[in-house]
Amino acid sequence: xxxxxxxAPVVATEKHEFFAGRKLLLVQEILExxxxxxxxxxxxxxxxxxxxxxxxxxxxxxxxxxxIGQKDCPANVIIIAHVDAVEHSEPLVSGCNR
Amino acid sequence: xxxxxxxAPVVATEKHEFFAGRKLLLVQEILExxxxxxxxxxxxxxxxxxxxxxxxxxxxxxxxxxxIGQKDCPANVIIIAHVDAVEHSEPLVSGCNR
Amino acid sequence: xxxxxxxAPVVATEKHEFFAGRKLLLVQEILExxxxxxxxxxxxxxxxxxxxxxxxxxxxxxxxxxxIGQKDCPANVIIIAHVDAVEHSEPLVSGCNR
Amino acid sequence: xxxxxxxAPVVATEKHEFFAGRKLLLVQEILExxxxxxxxxxxxxxxxxxxxxxxxxxxxxxxxxxxIGQKDCPANVIIIAHVDAVEHSEPLVSGCNR
Amino acid sequence: xxxxxxxAPVVATEKHEFFAGRKLLLVQEILExxxxxxxxxxxxxxxxxxxxxxxxxxxxxxxxxxxIGQKDCPANVIIIAHVDAVEHSEPLVSGCNR
Numbered sequence: 332x333x334x335x336x337x338x339a340p341v342v343a344t345e346k347h348e349f350f351a352g353r354k355l356l357l358v359q360e361i362l363e364x365x366x367x368x369x370x371x372x373x374x375x376x377x378x379x380x381x382x383x384x385x386x387x388x389x390x391x392x393x394x395x396x397x398x399i400g401q402k403d404c405p406a407n408v409i410i411i412a413h414v415d416a417v418e419h420s421e422p423l424v425s426g427c428n429r
Numbered sequence: 430x431x432x433x434x435x436x437a438p439v440v441a442t443e444k445h446e447f448f449a450g451r452k453l454l455l456v457q458e459i460l461e462x463x464x465x466x467x468x469x470x471x472x473x474x475x476x477x478x479x480x481x482x483x484x485x486x487x488x489x490x491x492x493x494x495x496x497i498g499q500k501d502c503p504a505n506v507i508i509i510a511h512v513d514a515v516e517h518s519e520p521l522v523s524g525c526n527r
Numbered sequence: 528x529x530x531x532x533x534x535a536p537v538v539a540t541e542k543h544e545f546f547a548g549r550k551l552l553l554v555q556e557i558l559e560x561x562x563x564x565x566x567x568x569x570x571x572x573x574x575x576x577x578x579x580x581x582x583x584x585x586x587x588x589x590x591x592x593x594x595i596g597q598k599d600c601p602a603n604v605i606i607i608a609h610v611d612a613v614e615h616s617e618p619l620v621s622g623c624n625r
Numbered sequence: 626x627x628x629x630x631x632x633a634p635v636v637a638t639e640k641h642e643f644f645a646g647r648k649l650l651l652v653q654e655i656l657e658x659x660x661x662x663x664x665x666x667x668x669x670x671x672x673x674x675x676x677x678x679x680x681x682x683x684x685x686x687x688x689x690x691x692x693i694g695q696k697d698c699p700a701n702v703i704i705i706a707h708v709d710a711v712e713h714s715e716p717l718v719s720g721c722n723r
Numbered sequence: 724x725x726x727x728x729x730x731a732p733v734v735a736t737e738k739h740e741f742f743a744g745r746k747l748l749l750v751q752e753i754l755e756x757x758x759x760x761x762x763x764x765x766x767x768x769x770x771x772x773x774x775x776x777x778x779x780x781x782x783x784x785x786x787x788x789x790x791i792g793q794k795d796c797p798a799n800v801i802i803i804a805h806v807d808a809v810e811h812s813e814p815l816v817s818g819c820n821r
Contacts, residue, residue, distance in 0.1 A: 332551075332571075332603060333567070333568055333569055334537070334553070339516050340515070340516045341432070341512060341514075341516075342512070342514045342515070343485055343510035343511060343512050343513060344513050345511040346476065346485070346509060346510030346511065347475060347509045349495070350509070355485070357515050357517070363567060371461060372431055373431055373485055375430075377543065378542065378543070387537070387539055387542070389602060391601075391602075393491075393589075393601075393603070394603055396599070397543075397545070397600065398601045404495065405489075405491075405492040405495035405507075405509055406430060406487060407430060407488060407491070407492055411542060411543045411546070411601055411602075412539035412541065412551075413539060414537060414538070415539060415540050416538045417535045417537050418535050418536045418537075419534060419535035437711045439681070439708060439711050439712075440708070440709045441706035441707060441708050442709050443706065443707040445671065445672070445705045445706060448705070453681070453706075455628070455713070469627070469657060470626065471626040471628060471681055491687075501687065501690070501691040502691065503687075503688040503689075503691035503703075503705055505626060505683050505685035505688055528764065528798060528799060528800045529764055530749070559751075574737055583733070583735055583738070583765055585798060585799050590797040590799055591797075593741070593797035594739055605797075607738060607742070608737065608739060608742060608747075609738065610734070611734045612733075612734045613732070613749050615730060615731035632809075633810050633811035635806060635809050635810075636807045636808045636810060637779055637804035637805055637806050637807060638807050639805040640803060641770070641789075641804060644804060649724075651809050665725070665754075665755060666724065667724040667779055687785075699783075699801075699803055700783075701782060701785070
């Protein structure tokens, strides 16, 4: 799992039926300095996230099935939480003051 | 999952029987600047994709099984959607204007 | 599995119900010189780890299920042990003298 | 999945019984310029590959089980096809003219 | 799977009960020039490996279960063979003459 920032919604009209009505978001990993700068990825939204949100992302087909509550989801990356803060002595990530 | 561009079909004559009649495509990850420049990978085609298309790729054996509708597919990368656009304020990826 | 240092707790209020009451920790991989400097990741805590601890981290949905003793945990990274030392002739990692 | 070149057989005498009589090959990923130069890996041979062959490699425990036709194979990388060519306008990989 | 050199035993006293009595080893990937210089990882020992040995490592929760002969092992990296040699024209790795 890693912390990421939501960059943008991904629009896909022709897609596997599982994705009908589901939100796909482009996310970017947060680096140590607290800024979005790492790898980008497309994640299924499991927490009603919006652009600019700091979120927790899991890469795991099983995680997707567990959150969606359905077996055999053809997706393997999902947003599972909003991140409010990382309580570092030197704060790495904060969802509040940005 | 990640966004990629389809580069070329992969021709493989001697292969596991599962792949008979199935299309394999070489894809390359789209970088933040919206151009294909990341890692390359071979993916099973799940959406009738063509060369130059922007697509959503899942890396997950389960995803392949789910899309193909068959258990035990000996492939672990699959194209699951066409990407029309990424609705970024500064568009990262657009399947329309390229 | 890899050895990491616990950097900070991650605070996430809106999250999948599985995570209610569970501790999430930001960890950073230990490099060969024995210092935390590799990739960062968010891990579920399986051993009551604290900030600064050297821990063993597994990346695997199944590992999470096994440690938590529950199927279908929507997490795929977990701390499974405290690392006391790595018995290298030139010690790479030591949880004791730092 | 990715395209790789077979570099060399790997000789392992003391090994898990599953590997008795099975061929293990060191393979190296083919880069965009069509030359072997990426990461190296050890793969189980599923297609009677030889040194110098261009092959399709899957990294997935399930893929191994599917090709071998046996559950619980303690291997997670397998060669699943010979690659004849990649039909790129500028050919990236060709198993024929090298 | 990849070839690695065993660097050192990892001592972990507080750990998940599965690991009681099991040996954990820090291993480092062998690079193309035949020297240990790649990523480091902690692996469960499946072949009674010692420091300095060249070994074959699998990263896969299922592989661990298969070698240990027990379901639900909370580990995802395991040493599955001793590597005697890689029969390259220019030998990449040899467990004999080092």
